[in-house]
Amino acid sequence: MSLTNIAVNPKVGETIFSPELAARFDKLVTLYPVRRSALIPMLLYAQDEIGYLSDAAIAEIAQRLEITVLDVRNVLTYYSMLRTRPVGKYNVQVCTNISCMLRGGQELFEHCEKKLGIGHKQTTPDGLFSLEEVECIGACSWAPAAQVNYDFHENLTPETMDAILEQYRKAGQ
């Protein structure tokens, strides 16, 4: 986390987000009895648009919710899906928790490491793929499973995983 760039003070009414996302945020804060309840959805949607939670994004979200930047950082560091650094275009998340482990999840993760030439929480030099070993993703009966960004892939083998990675590679070029 960069500590030098925290004091970003966006002007009220100015936004770093797309007009669609800004409008979505305007609505989100009205859905709950307290504005702050919109924090986690806002962080997720901001991350989806920018790729990570930049200092500017954090500052704007804090301002929109009328809380401090520290409040926002305090929350975002708790949740494993939120990040303050960019990742690859396709974030490959392989589950190695018990149900997946029993059906080769660990081997599948190691296969991805070799295939992509990167380890846990690393990104390929071309910025196309990141790799992550994740905890249970709720696909236990269809193990081993992985998520690429938000897309689920189930009943995987090293071969089907290769084919899936190849599809993303093609789509990303």
Add this chain to the structure above:
Amino acid sequence: MPTLVSHPDEVKIVTSRFGLGAAEIDRYIELGGYQSARQAIERGPEWIIAEMKASNLRGRGGAGFPTGMKWSFVPKQSEKPKYILVNGDESEPGTCKDHLIFLHDPHAVIEGTIIAGLAVGAKTGFIYLRGEYRYLLTIMEKAIADAYAKGYLGKGIFGSNFDFEIVSQTGAGAYEVGEESALMESLEGKRGIPRIRPPFPAVVGLYGGPTVINNAETIATVPHILRMGAEAYAKVGSERNGGTRLFCVSGHAERPGVYELPMGYNLKKMIYEVAGGIRGGRKLKAVVPGGSSTPVLLPEEIDIGMDFDQVGKAGSMLGSGGVVVLDETVCIVEFALRTIKFYQHESCGWCIPCREGTDWLKKTLTRFHAGAGEARDIDNIRYLAENMLGRTFCPLGDAAAMPTIAFVKKFRQEFEDHLDGKPCPYAKARVEELVVA
């Protein structure tokens, strides 16, 4: 997309609309949907709660608390607004049932939430899905929008003078948030740290108002109970355990999948007949009956009915319905290590016994599995785990300790076989691979 399975022993109630396109509102209505909500409006809160009590429905999140009783704890009069909070933060390893409910039958969750609202006098419901289920949130949000368009949500639902709003959102990756008080914290835009109880959420919950928190499967079951009648529903299950349950069979079963079976269904039969036995005709080593936090059962212990009371009597818990099957190739020490790694990762750090306990257990088990264990470690592991029990705000500490204690108690020999720097004698294939490399 997750594959659906089927077996003649299944009693399809909650899963009755799976695979039939019921995520579309018109199809849901065609299949009898939203009739229960209309009926609930007509007959009123007392009738709903009486039906829920008579149905013997018990919370499907894992604790098995009677749903009707939970609803009856909400005070009738309250200065602060009351809320319904649907817990779809399904994160217990081995559990993937809510995944299918949101995918195939989102309107059942909406209808159940409305009925819960009518029962306790809440005007707002929140449906909270785990962050990984983003594609399911999209389905849920569309279903909610469609229900608003039909006048089933919003002002004067179904033409009555009752208002009900639903908001759905996801979390952002945190097992702990599946715990009810941490879930409320998360929904209020905070770190998912548990609250001390009392006061219980039924009295002081979300935004300080009385709150009913139910698992997504529990809520999705509610419309079916009103439709078929509480008595008929209760009769499907066993004593004090009404209806069916979605059992998520995973691991080394021949046909893993989510099966809806009557409460009290025999576990051995579930594994050997419904799920097709053990993969490749291998021998069974152990079964984790209700998600990763439940104490492991030995093959000779699985001739039991799967309901909260019978599994409890067998020394484990029905938990979240995640039945994890382990065949003879599994190294229990490695499995225990993977389990504790998860809890160490997910401990929120609020309570010291859990934060420190899971970390030391992980360190000890890691060293142990690597062949650098000492004899006294075995008792130390158990001692550490036993000292976490009941000493934390929320059950995460127990969830980490209980399975660990059972692994040591029931598979002590396997732990001893790891002593004296020997390579793991169980995970043979993997060890051979290491030696060759």
